[in-house]
Amino acid sequence: MYNNYVWNKDGTVKGQFELMYVEVEDPWLHSQEEYGELSTSLYLIDFLKSKNIKALHSIGCGKGHYEKWIFNQLNQKLSISGVDLSKTAIEFAKKLIPSGFFNAS
Numbered sequence: 001m002y003n004n005y006v007w008n009k010d011g012t013v014k015g016q017f018e019l020m021y022v023e024v025e026d027p028w029l030h031s032q033e034e035y036g037e038l039s040t041s042l043y044l045i046d047f048l049k050s051k052n053i054k055a056l057h058s059i060g061c062g063k064g065h066y067e068k069w070i071f072n073q074l075n076q077k078l079s080i081s082g083v084d085l086s087k088t089a090i091e092f093a094k095k096l097i098p099s100g101f102f103n104a105s
Contacts, residue, residue: 002027021063021088030065036073041066045073058082061102064093071097 005020005027007013020027035041048056048070054077058067061082071080081101084090090104 001029015085017085018088021086021092026063026065028062030062033065033069035066035069041069045070048074048078053078055079055081060084061089061093062086063089064096064100064102067093067100068096071100 001024002020005014005016005024026032047053056067056070056078058064058081061067061084064080064082067080067082071078076099079101080097080099081103082090082093083103083105084093085104087104090102093100093102
C-alpha cells in the first residue's frame with residue numbers, strides 16, 4: 001500500500017510521506033504488528049533492559065506504534081523521542097505517547 005507513495009514506477013524515490021499519512025490510516029500496518037513475536041524486537045527490549053538505557057530516539061518513527069510498544073514493554077520508564085518527515089504522523093505519535101518528544105523535519 002505504501003509503495004504508491006514511496007516509489008515511482010522507475011524505481012526512484014517519490015517520497016510522498018505526508019500525503020501518505022493524510023490519506024492512509026496505517027500505511028505500514030504498524031498498529032496491527034505483533035512486535036512481541038519478532039526476535040529482533042525481543043532482543044532490543046532485552047538489550048535496553050540489560051544496559052539500563054533510559055532514553056530512545058527513533059528516526060522515521062511514523063505514527064509511533066513501535067515506540068509505544070517499546071515504551072510499554074519497559075513499563076513506561078523510558079524517555080522516547082522521534083523524528084519523521086510527516087507532520088501528520090508526528091501529531092499522531094504525540095497523541096499516542098503524550099510524554100514523548102516528537103518532531104517533524
